[in-house]
Amino acid sequence: MPTTRTSRDGFRMSDVLAVALIVIFAVLPFPDETFRGDGLLLIPGLAPAVVVPFRRRWPLASLGVSLACVVAVAAAGSISPSALLAVAISCFAVLDRLGRRIGLLALGVSVVVAVLANGWALGGDLFDSTALQFVLLIVLGGALGDTARSRREFATAMTERAERAERSRDDEARRRVAEDRVRIARDLHDVVAHQIAVISLNAGVASSSLETRPERAREALTTVRSASRTVLADIGGLLTLLRADGSDGSDDEAELRPQRGLSDLDALLSGFRGAGLRVDLRRGRREIALSPGGDHVAYLVLHEALTNAHKHGRGGTATVAIRAEGAAVHLTIVNPTATESSPPAVGNGLRGLQERIAAVGGAVHFGSEGGVFSLEAWIPTAADTSS
Template sequence: MADHLPPSLHGVRRWAKAHPTGPDALLAAFVLCGMIVGSFGNPHQPEGPRWAEQPPETLSVVLMTLAALSLVLRRRYPAGVLVAAALCTAVELATGDPRAPVVVACGIALYTFAVHTDRPTAWRIGLLTSAVLVGVAMLTGPLPWYAQENFGLLAWTAMAVAVGDAVRSRRAFITAMRERADRAERTREEEARRRVAEERLRIARDLHDVVAHHIALVNVQAGVAAHVMDRRPDQAKEALAHVRRASRSALDELRATVGLLRQSGDPTAPTEPTAGLERLDDLLGTFRDAGLPVRLVTPEPLSGGPLPAAVDLAAYRVVQEALTNVQKHAGSG
């Protein structure tokens, strides 16, 4: 409901949360005025309730004032305020003017206590308060024990505890929903970061495979060219041509892999690496040009259709890495 408040009231609401004593002081003043005005009503008349002409007794005014003043600290010390308000109410019921509704302050204090505690404690304290007040009113009060005002105390205390427990439950529910939303948001962010890290690792592996493969070929062909440069220039030129093709192929694969990092709205950015098993012949050709005898044996074609892009790329990289290691460590022999 707070989200639907007019903008002009949001500042007031924030101030009330930051300074709870201010609203509680206004509430205490309002309750005091209500109790004093209510004490002028006299329900004990033969012709029915009517407005009394005499003011309340001095003791009743003092008790109403003390009970109302205790409400100023109701959020800081809910248990202490409840004890003070209940004590004032009990004294009023025993010795004061039965017209003074001090029990109103006790009901508000009991409501505040129920808001700030758990349900079992709230109901236990509520029943204890009700038993004490009703017992004092019946045993020592100026009214007969069967007076309706005595049994009305049960309604006041029960209603205060019920409303306070309902407000506490609603606040706890809202807090739990907000915490759940915050956890869900954190989980989504962590999942996004994890996926980004995995994608970076995959791209780094692809770059490693591409660079290692082609640099190994370039190194071999450059060594061949340097070795035969003086005696067989034609073979040196052929080796340099292989170097050129290997470097161009490396640049193409690097461009395709790095293109994955472009914005998705860029039409020139490929959506997946171009390398795959369909390019095995080109891959093996680069190693044959480097002097490594390679023979490709393919099994029967699979009936499941084309491989997924990730599996296709992984198989290509496995073959590429294996041949690169052979070229680097075993040589063309």
């Protein structure tokens, strides 16, 4: 870091060139004697060459010394081209380093001082063409300094913008990864949890009934085999979906992901009843019209609630009520709980269910009271969703 700072604020080739120009302008034999610096006038004519190399660190000090040399030479009745050139170089540094507000103020003061000093040296002639050329040189130096600063600020702004864009892309990538993880977790839970529970329960039934009730054991093993095939097929579909990169432009996500709905309700209840859960279904007479997404979410609500009733409930019973309420479908699942003292903890299944219901604009409420766990969900109908 010190080396970088020295290279930026220390001497450069441009400093050598600036000093050389000031020295040349100080000793150059101009045709007009007013612009010649002889004898002691060489001291103020060459003095700016000492401070100009430090103009980047102390731009105002360099400008002040240069203007003082201009005034000192003017007091002797001469004009110092070298000091005026140093003023132009210093104005460049002020506008480049200190910004436009301070730079323009310093440039205005420098122009006024240069014009008045030249007029003093020329006996009141403020509009001498040769003297005005050096004034225009000062203005040009300030304009170039402002341009250099603007270009540097523009480059800095573009760099910061590129860095922010890069950070935004990284944040977006991390957000997408997190969303994909949550989606995969939900899909795995929806696809696997119930089937694994069915397999586990029926394997237990088969083990306990193998000697006493062989026909019951055979039924349980048949259910285990069917559930195993189902879960293997569903996992295969999920793996196919995860491996697809979409480069072929096909949109097979809807086909690969299980999208069951209330039309599969009878098969769902049959599976739970076959696993030993007694389900009492109560359906309203009014026809239900759900969007494809809402229909799938309604199926998942019943799936999750009955799975929890089967795994954590007491008595092996559950009551399901489905009815239309205004612009929504109201689902209610009630079952006795294994423990009356405390409600069951919110697991990944219920948490994922909340997210899915919220995604279709619905609402869900669940809780345990008096040894009974209830889950209620409201899912907007297709007409309400479209409006």
